[in-house]
Amino acid sequence: MSITIYDVAEKAGVSISTVSRVLNNNPNVLEDTRHKVLEVIKEMKFKPNPIARGLVVKQTNIIEVFFSWAGRQFNIQSDWYTKLLNGINEVVEEKQYGLLINTIAGVFAPQVVYRKVFQNAVDGVLMVSPYLEEKDVLQMMDHRIPIVLIGYRTDDPGIDFVDSDNAQAVEQAVDYLVKMGHKKIACISGPTEISRNAADRKLGFLQATQKHGFPAPEEYVIEGNFLREAGGEAMKKLLFLPNRPTAVFVSNDLMALGAWDAIEEKGLTVGEDISLVGFDDIPEASTAPYSLTTIKQDYRTISMEATKVLIEKIQHPDEWKPRQILIPTQLIPRQSCKSPKKKS
Numbered sequence: 001m002s003i004t005i006y007d008v009a010e011k012a013g014v015s016i017s018t019v020s021r022v023l024n025n026n027p028n029v030l031e032d033t034r035h036k037v038l039e040v041i042k043e044m045k046f047k048p049n050p051i052a053r054g055l056v057v058k059q060t061n062i063i064e065v066f067f068s069w070a071g072r073q074f075n076i077q078s079d080w081y082t083k084l085l086n087g088i089n090e091v092v093e094e095k096q097y098g099l100l101i102n103t104i105a106g107v108f109a110p111q112v113v114y115r116k117v118f119q120n121a122v123d124g125v126l127m128v129s130p131y132l133e134e135k136d137v138l139q140m141m142d143h144r145i146p147i148v149l150i151g152y153r154t155d156d157p158g159i160d161f162v163d164s165d166n167a168q169a170v171e172q173a174v175d176y177l178v179k180m181g182h183k184k185i186a187c188i189s190g191p192t193e194i195s196r197n198a199a200d201r202k203l204g205f206l207q208a209t210q211k212h213g214f215p216a217p218e219e220y221v222i223e224g225n226f227l228r229e230a231g232g233e234a235m236k237k238l239l240f241l242p243n244r245p246t247a248v249f250v251s252n253d254l255m256a257l258g259a260w261d262a263i264e265e266k267g268l269t270v271g272e273d274i275s276l277v278g279f280d281d282i283p284e285a286s287t288a289p290y291s292l293t294t295i296k297q298d299y300r301t302i303s304m305e306a307t308k309v310l311i312e313k314i315q316h317p318d319e320w321k322p323r324q325i326l327i328p329t330q331l332i333p334r335q336s337c338k339s340p341k342k343k344s
């Protein structure tokens with residue numbers, strides 16, 4: 001039978017709470033008592049069980065990561081999902097916490113999310129839910145359990161989050177296209193009403209084109225829903241414009257691939273006739289026949305930083321000051337971007 005904290009307490013002649021205080025390096029233990037308990041622990045080869053120990057100190061040593069998904073099914077094979085989860089798991093293992101994965105997919109009400117998130121006994125929550133409105137996020141922050149947002153930026157100074165620097169990333173993409181000689185640059189955005197990242201990327205695009213002295217006309221900005229089909233439909237509208245763009249920034253890679261297909265269906269060549277820039281750097285973006293210039297998000301750093309922030313928030317609640325961290329992105333040049341053709 002495994003040795004328990006009760007066995008240690010009995011042999012050392014102390015209470016369970018005293019053993020717990022020794023295990024947690026509590027200073028309110030006499031040195032003689034601490035030494036005696038540690039000797040018994042060593043003699044009995046006792047290894048604390050995180051869950052049992054948590055029951056004594058009213059902690060579970062478990063972190064919940066909550067993923068929401070816009071589609072009907074949760075895609076566990078998603079590159080986005082696996083990279084975030086790997087980064088979270090790396091820190092959780094190092095800090096000796098357990099990890100609970102909770103998901104919801106499809107169309108859902110904020111109340112459903114709230115119930116799912118807080119139905120479990122955990123020490124803290126990593127929230128990966130980009131389609132929640134800020135008011136719903138604020139309501140969750142009123143709960144006693146510490147929460148850190150991943151991939152979601154908010155203007156509220158009291159909310160902890162770690163996200164990509166979306167606006168700066170799009171500015172970098174526009175700068176790249178301008179340096180190639182493009183002046184007629186369009187944008188296929190994500191759903192700005194329900195996604196803060198989509199709104200930030202659109203804002204970054206508008207600010208960047210304004211900075212370079214050729215703000216995009218209204219017909220150059222078309223909103224999609226982050227799905228591949230929407231990228232194709234938006235691209236078809238841009239292709240039928242009398243003064244069609246020579247380059248298009250697309251708010252995510254899935255829509256960019258849909259836009260690529262629409263360009264090819266029109267008998268045009270991506271890069272030669274119209275340049276494309278995506279966002280995310282999913283595996284398909286660099287898999288033949290595609291070679292998409294895109295913005296790479298550092299999912300591993302984002303998820304690791306968010307997990308470290310959450311654990312620190314759990315361990316130091318009384319002295320906590322909110323952290324709002326933006327992680328830089330990287331532009332990955334490929335064959336989808338070339339200088340615009342000169343008119344003969």
